[in-house]
Amino acid sequence: MKSQQGYYGQYGGSYIPEILYTSQQQILNAFEEAKNDPTFIQELHKQWQQFSGRPTPLTHCENLSNHFGGAKIYLKREDLNHSGAHKMNNVIGQGLLVKRMGKSRVIAETGAGQHGIATALVAARLGLECTIYMGKKDIARQYPNVFWMKQLGATVVSVNTGSQTLKDALDEALRDWSSSHDTSHYLIGTACGCAPFPEMVSYFQSVIGKEVREQSQIQFNALPNKLYACVGGGSNAIGLFENFIADKQIEMIGVEAAGKGAKIGEHSIRLSHGLGSKGIAQGFSSIFLQNESGQLQDTHSIAAGLDYVGVSPIIAHLAETQRIRMTYATDEEVLQACSLLLTKEGIIPALESSHALAAAFREAKQLSNKENIVINLSGRGDKDIFNVAKAFQDEEFVPFIQEYVKDFYQDKTTQQT
Numbered sequence: 314m315k316s317q318q319g320y321y322g323q324y325g326g327s328y329i330p331e332i333l334y335t336s337q338q339q340i341l342n343a344f345e346e347a348k349n350d351p352t353f354i355q356e357l358h359k360q361w362q363q364f365s366g367r368p369t370p371l372t373h374c375e376n377l378s379n380h381f382g383g384a385k386i387y388l389k390r391e392d393l394n395h396s397g398a399h400k401m402n403n404v405i406g407q408g409l410l411v412k413r414m415g416k417s418r419v420i421a422e423t424g425a426g427q428h429g430i431a432t433a434l435v436a437a438r439l440g441l442e443c444t445i446y447m448g449k450k451d452i453a454r455q456y457p458n459v460f461w462m463k464q465l466g467a468t469v470v471s472v473n474t475g476s477q478t479l480k481d482a483l484d485e486a487l488r489d490w491s492s493s494h495d496t497s498h499y500l501i502g503t504a505c506g507c508a509p510f511p512e513m514v515s516y517f518q519s520v521i522g523k524e525v526r527e528q529s530q531i532q533f534n535a536l537p538n539k540l541y542a543c544v545g546g547g548s549n550a551i552g553l554f555e556n557f558i559a560d561k562q563i564e565m566i567g568v569e570a571a572g573k574g575a576k577i578g579e580h581s582i583r584l585s586h587g588l589g590s591k592g593i594a595q596g597f598s599s600i601f602l603q604n605e606s607g608q609l610q611d612t613h614s615i616a617a618g619l620d621y622v623g624v625s626p627i628i629a630h631l632a633e634t635q636r637i638r639m640t641y642a643t644d645e646e647v648l649q650a651c652s653l654l655l656t657k658e659g660i661i662p663a664l665e666s667s668h669a670l671a672a673a674f675r676e677a678k679q680l681s682n683k684e685n686i687v688i689n690l691s692g693r694g695d696k697d698i699f700n701v702a703k704a705f706q707d708e709e710f711v712p713f714i715q716e717y718v719k720d721f722y723q724d725k726t727t728q729q730t
């Protein structure tokens with residue numbers, strides 16, 4: 314989305330230490346040039362196709378549509394990207410920009426680990442050094458991703474401050490960048506941060522909506538009636554929505570994490586209930602969950618990728634001007650939606666994406682079968698195996714892990730003797 318000097322209504326902007334100003338201008342210029350350079354665009358599309366498998370399909374879910382007896386349900390399959398989520402679209406784009414700027418190292422923060430792993434993969438492919446900042450709690454929740462980041466050659470730094478989640482990792486990554494910006498690029502994973510990151514990330518993610526536009530014309534000879542996406546930082550949502558903003562008849566719904574309750578620290582609802590308020594943090598102005606003195610509050614979601622205290626200034630603006638409708642889904646609704654997609658369609662959704670599913674399923678029943686709705690399946694659920702097993706109380710999972718741990722140490726003792 315285009316902005317006036319990085320502003321979307323009253324949100325956005327660039328609140329960074331002066332020391333970063335030159336690097337920020339460099340990114341701004343490189344991005345503007347690259348967008349208008351056919352060679353860059355060609356390379357971007359080549360990498361999207363050859364490395365990430367784009368275009369991703371638009372899948373008609375006949376069983377689910379019949380189950381609800383309402384709207385025809387389609388899924389945009391971002392789960393089929395290399396590394397299993399939409400994150401790859403943006404990381405490939407910024408990775409190519411890093412090469413263009415002649416820098417040799419990337420820094421990134423990650424919550425669910427999906428952005429971290431996408432960054433580590435692209436860094437390996439493009440020959441860049443890579444440091445990933447991750448909250449200690451998120452490392453525990455998403456260890457399989459951490460394991461692969463390390464094997465890919467990335468340095469993973471555990472952040473033990475604050476709530477030990479995404480917002481703390483973000484602060485640490487910014488600190489690193491302040492002292493390393495000559496050689497390093499801060500590869501932000503969502504449509505947040507100082508200008509031009511919100512615009513740049515949504516530019517790279519807008520390939521999602523562009524494909525949906527073409528695919529819906531081909532597959533059901535019309536544009537979709539409604540679009541659903543979960544909202545963490547907001548990048549998969551804006552990626553789906555951007556190309557449809559001018560089509561006023563299309564309703565766009567953003568879904569936040571209602572977690573396990575309305576108390577502070579139990580949810581990540583910033584917009585849908587007016588729980589968040591305007592503030593400036595982490596380099597930009599937007600809606601944040603904060604107390605009266607502007608201290609950022611703790612958040613929770615069963616989906617690590619939605620467990621974030623701020624939101625994209627673009628999403629904040631689109632919500633304020635009522636171009637998008639914000640709603641939410643609880644952890645419990647999310648697990649039900651996840652289970653339905655598994656059993657009715659044979660697809661394993663990420664817990665983040667299951668928020669979009671939950672809201673869409675709630676509403677699909679009320680719609681006519683002449684309406685087509687598209688849900689952004691932002692990622693696959695393989696990474697969530699531990700959380701889902703715990704939530705579904707699969708009793709056999711515990712002995713399996715215990716056996717695994719026993720084996721691990723036994724091998725170690727054998728090697729030592």
Ligand SMILES: *Cc1c(COP(=O)(O)O)cnc(C)c1O
Pocket residue numbers: 398399400425427428502503504543544545546547548549550618619663665666691692693
């Ligand atoms: C990171 C992530 C999200 C949330 O990030 P957005 O920037 O809001 O898209 C959602 N789904 C998946 C699978 C993710 O990995």
